[in-house]
Amino acid sequence: MFFASDNWAGASQPIMDALARHNDGYSPAYGGDPLTDQITQKFRDIFETDCDVWMVATGTAANALSLSCATGPGGAVFCHKEAHIRVDECGAPEFLSSGARMWGLEGRHCKLTPDSIKNGFEEIPQGVVHHGMANAISLSQATEAGTAYSVKEIEAMSDLAKSRELALHMDGARFANALVSLDCTPAEMTWKAGVDMLSFGATKNGAWAAEAVVFFNKQLGKNFEYRRKRAGHLFSKMRFAAAQFDGYFKDDHWLANARHANTMASNLIAGIQKSKKAQLAWDSQSNEVFVYLPTDLAAKLETAGAAFHEWPENTLAEEDKPQDGFGLYRLVCSYRTTDQDVDQFLDFLKD
Template sequence: MNFASDNIAGVHPRIMEALQSANAGFSPSYGADDLTASLEARLKDIFETDLAVFPVATGSAANCLALSALSPPWGAIYCHDHAHIFDDECCGPEFYTGGAKLYPVEAEHGRLTVEGLRAGLGRFKAGFDHHPQPAAISLTQCTEWGAVYPVDRIAALSDLAHAHGCRVHMDGARFANALASLDVSPAEMTWKAGVDALSFGATKNGAMAAEAVIFFDTDLAKDFIYRRKRAGHLFSKMRFLSAQLLAYLEDDLWLENARHANRAAARLHDGLARLNSVAFAAPVEANELFVALPEDTAALLREAGASFHTMSKDGRDVSRLVTSFATGDDEVDRFIGICGG
């Protein structure tokens, strides 16, 4: 009953096979290989537009380096106060931007609101040398509280951001889960809705260690090769990152994995929702659940080997349950059974 994170799942066999295949023979280094060229062509096809793509190994690197291309050191980057960039990247965005200010604004279940963003944008005066200058907004899709931004919300936030001269970044650590939840195209959820740069995640959904920074406005990528190299993420054997991402995308494996994880979360939700002892602290829209469990039930679950994290939300402790492409119906049903279902 492994619900601590989707990070704890292993590597999907098809991705492991792709790594083994990439290991045969010799290949040009530093991204000059055929696999990396094929990855860029594949992503252009999937997103239905021209773009620039830069594989990196971690989501933190993708987020921090993407934001460094969107904000000057004196910029303000708007996010919510539980965003990964705000809580969980050890001041990496501030470091790689050279000092930009992360400014939290109103959100519901991690989703920025138009009203909250408008208030935040009004906090600092453009052109006033005493204030940080509005530079970017960052949206997490899915959010850290398991919610998904509908496309019209992304578009409304992007329109407001662009009207104030801000770029739009999307943290897509669980991008595939959100896409599967909304059943829209990658283009509709990103550049068509106003997103300028995307941190495209794969590690949580079956890869070993592979993410990518994608710029839909390719002008923003003009000096990114230097930013990536300076940060230590220009891999000499880049083909091993690209091989993972290509296998991830091939035959829609990424969506197949995400749909499986989302279905497992829905099964878990449906079983727990029948119990009077369990209350949900956030909507279940992808592969994360936040539930208030009785203390004795949580103790029984842990004694039985269940793994999950407890955190505070709105002043109360809640348990976070995360499903993955490897979650089985048996572990979901066992968890529900221990809870009294």
């Protein structure tokens, strides 16, 4: 019953096979290898556009380095107050952008709304030097609460971004989970809706350590190569990052993995909805489920070997806080979650 994080699952077999397949012999270093070119082209095919693609090892690097391209002196990035870039990256986006602030805004279930952005516009008005200058909006897709922005919602964010000449960034650590849930194309969920740059995650969905920064607005990413090298993310054996993407994309493995994780999450949701002991906190459009459980039941589950995290109450809106005797818990499914994991967990929620 491993629901602590999708990061807890090892790398999937097709990705391990791809690493082994591309291990033979010699190949030019630092991304000069044919496989890196091939994968870059594969990204262009998948996104149906001539984007620039740079591979890195972590989501934090992808986010921090891409945002550094959009921010200037006194810069700020509008994001949700619970966004990974703001609370879970140890200041890397601020550090690598020479001090741009991750400007946290309100929004239910980790989703920004046009009103949240309008509040941001009031908090950092244009032309007031003391407040600095907003440079970007960052959306997590899927969000930290398992919700997802619809294409229309992304378009609305893009309109607001354009109205103030801000870049639109997408933190796609769980891009595939949101994509299969929305049932749209990668192009529709990104550049066609106005996204300028994307942190494309693969690690949570079966890779070993592979993320990519995708620039649809190539002008924004023109210095990225230098930023990546300076931050220590230009691998000498880049072909192994590319190899992971080779396994990831082959036969749509990435989509199958995400569908599986989302299905497991839907099965958990269905079981929780039937339970009299537990209550679904809010609906999910990805592989993360949030549930209220009596704290003694949560302890029992943990003793039985279930791994999951309690969600900090102080981050929640008043209406989402658990009742006395209950806690809010996050259950994350992955490509490796089994029916047995789900059934075993749900057995504890039965009368």
